Amino acid sequence: MIPGADLRSDGSCLFTVWAPFAKQMQVRLLGDDERVLDMYRIEKGYWQIEANDVKAGTRYLYRIDGEEERPDPASNFQPDGVHEASAVVDHAAFHWSDQNWRNYDLADYIVYELHTGCFTPEGTFEAIIEKMRYLRDLGITAIELMPVAQFPGERNWGYDGVFPYAVQNSYGGPDKLKRLVDAAHDHGLAVVLDVVYNHLGPEGNYLRDFGPYFTDRHVTPWGDAVNLDQAYSDEVRDYFIENALYWLHFYHMDALRLDALHAIFDMSATHFVEELTKRVDRYAESADRRVHLIGESALNNARLLRPRSEGGYGLDAQWSDDFHHSVHALMTEEEFGYYQDYGRVEDLAKAFDEGYVYTGQYSKFRKRKFGNHSGDRPAEQFVVCTQNHDQVGNRVHGERLIDLTDFESAKLAAGVLMLSPFVPMLFMGQEYGEESPFQYFVSHSDEKLVEAVRKGRKEEFSTFKQAQGVPDPQAVETFERSKLNWEKPEQGEHKTMLSLYKKFAEIRRTIPAWVDRSTQNVTSMKDKQILIWHREGDACEGRYLCVMNFSKHEQKVRLFEDGERWRKIVCSGENAWGGPGSELGEICEGRGELTLPERCFAFFEMI
Known part of the structure; x- marks a missing residue:
């Protein structure tokens, strides 16, 4: 119904x-x-x-x-x-012009996550349209909108939405969102929408007045869980599944990102996610459309990704936290929280090889074994990042990676992300090295709720030295600080970083079978903090090599065999990319040692 x-x-x-x-x-x-x-x-x-x-x-x-x-x-x-x-x-009144649009395969996605309110000074759907040529020139093929379902007030990340079918009024409402999607398709951009099926926000949540949408049998970080397996749960499941179909049908969304699947509790014989993928696949077939479902999960459970015919849930892809944590811990050397489980170059090598790092071994952070085997899943089933709204915004002050490290490290992280075999995702502003924070903000009207949110944020960071300076989530200034600075992409190192990301997008676009891991061989050198991968085979039509130095010292490494000749495509340490300089020539050959500057990568093609 x-x-x-x-x-x-x-x-x-x-x-x-x-x-x-x-x-x-x-x-x-x-x-x-x-x-x-x-x-x-x-x-x-x-x-x-x-x-x-x-x-x-x-x-x-x-x-x-x-x-x-x-x-x-x-x-x-x-x-x-x-x-x-x-x-x-x-809905019939809107005149679409995207009849000839065809969604990309996930293998061709380069995703750009953005928050509608912070991406532009205006903070509207209309204003995003003005930036589409910029995104297309960058090499982006899919924009991902953080949740746009109606939330209280005008400032919110979107995860406090309380009307899953309603488009946020302060962003422009239904027709302006349709216009955004239509314009994106005209520019050759797919649109991914972030949807939340594990909870609703606290203010304006009137679902309990209508029926048993929630159950106290399960508890989430946000309170009672959505009722997906108790009495009357059939209709609740339908409510959310029809919501997914609603966004695909009436708003022409190309993919949905499903928030926090680990917080969806369902003991039914057919899990909610499995039923959702089945219904969406049925819709896609009847509509002759290619649509993707991308899950966020902190469980490292490859069952989410396996086809339903193999006992899986049938998701098309998932966010891979392990990849992010491996890169972040290497770059920042942070060891608090879950970062204590990472920080070794061999962790990143395993992420390159398998998607997950934790596939059943003991986790110090969790105090138990964690994860299962993911090496049989194709690379395009993993969406990876070095920054996203959670990993930036859930820090005390919302610092971005470039603020925690330096320019050379940020370039190296860019290379790790964009030259990985997975689906890369950038967080808005990352492409030019935006330093403005992305902080947690709300605009509730209930003062008691506002105080509860303030108290909750302070308690969350009570063990951090900076806890006294936790930004006020309700303050307009917190929201304004989180907006992008659009004058920066044309300035100094920001312009250089932007050019580097464009170069990566060109590499992914021009080298065939980039996500085919069967062509890839990854090795790591623990003592030197070096990661090396080779890519060769008929599928990629050539032989390629990348070496990445994560140490804070220059390193010498032997890469080539006698008689081999390699053309350097890009080296982040060169002056041309704002680096300290590199001894690598345009053509490298023989078995001699190559010197790689600290926090630097070099990418080669055999000639």
């Missing part, structure tokens, strides 16, 4: 809501022609009524048992915020 307000071409509108415990349900249509309509109960606790002479934009509320009035749990638009009436949306 599809919930919400379905506006038809003849001006009628079918209202559908799930309220299994209600004895009476009514819909109140607001405006000049205000009406209160009795709904009738149908199967499994759903209520419906068809109203005539309804226009797009009509505000409405549901009245439960003649008393409480609430917005629609499946509202498509909350023009006046989370506490006010819902608005009817005419």
Whole structure:
């Protein structure tokens, strides 16, 4: 059953809501022609009524048992915020121009994660469109929007959304999001939308007034879990699965990023994620579209990625935390929290080889064995990064990697990311070395909730020396500090970094079968903190070599055999890339030792 307000071409509108415990349900249509309509109960606790002479934009509320009035749990638009009436949306009124668009294979994705409010000074969908040529010139093929489902106020990461079907009003609402997707497709960019099915935010969350959407049988970091396996859970599962289909169908999204699957608790014989992938695959086949489901999970469980025919859940890809943690710990030498499990060059070598680093061995951080085998999964099933909203924004002060290290280390991290066999993802501003932080911000209207959020952030960082300076999440200044500085990409080292990322995108675009790990051989030199990988075979149409020096000293290394001749494609230590200088010539040959500057990589092609 599809919930919400379905506006038809003849001006009628079918209202559908799930309220299994209600004895009476009514819909109140607001405006000049205000009406209160009795709904009738149908199967499994759903209520419906068809109203005539309804226009797009009509505000409405549901009245439960003649008393409480609430917005629609499946509202498509909350023009006046989370506490006010819902608005009817005419999805057929938007004229798409992307009929010839075809989504990319995941192997061809270069993802750019952005926050709509912080990506541009205006903080709107419209403003993102103005930056699309920039993103395309950078080599990006897919933009990933952090959640845009309606949240309270105007400032939020998006994970406090309380209306999963409604497009955030302060960003521009439904039509402006459609225009963004349409324009992205016109520029050759796929669009990934971040969706949250493990919890809803605290303010404006009225789902409990309608039915048992939550259960106390399981507990998440945000409170009671979504009810996916207890009584009445069939309808709750449908509510979220239909939401996924809604974004794919009405907004032409090319992929969905599923937030924190480790916080989805489901003891059913068919797990929610498996049912979701099955329904999405069915939709994609009927619509003749290629769509991708990308999960975020902290479990290192390759079952998420395996096909349903092999007992898996059938996700197309997942974020790989192990890759990020391996790079970050090597670059910063941080050892707190989960970073204590990483920091060795051999960890990164395993990430290159298998996707996961922890595949069943003991984790000091978790005090138990962790993960399972992932080496049989293709490289395009792993989306990797060196920065993302979580890893930056969940630090005390929201520092980016370049602020924790230096320019040379940031270039090396860029090389690790973009020259890996996986699907690379950049976090907005990373491509030019943005130093502005990305901090946690909210704009709640409930002062008690605001104080609880402030207290929670301070307690979260109570063991850190900087805990006294935790930014105020409610302050406008915290949000403003997190915006990008668009004058920087044309300045000094920022311009150099941007050119380097463009070079990486060109390499990935022009060398075939980049994600084919069967052509790759990875070795590490623990004593020198060196990582070396070779790539050769018919699939990649050539032979390539990359050497990466993670130590803080220059290192000498033998790379080539007698008679071999290699052309240097890029070396991050060269003056041309803002480096201290490199002794590597344009052509290298023989068995002599090569000297690699500290925190430097070099990439070669055999000639």
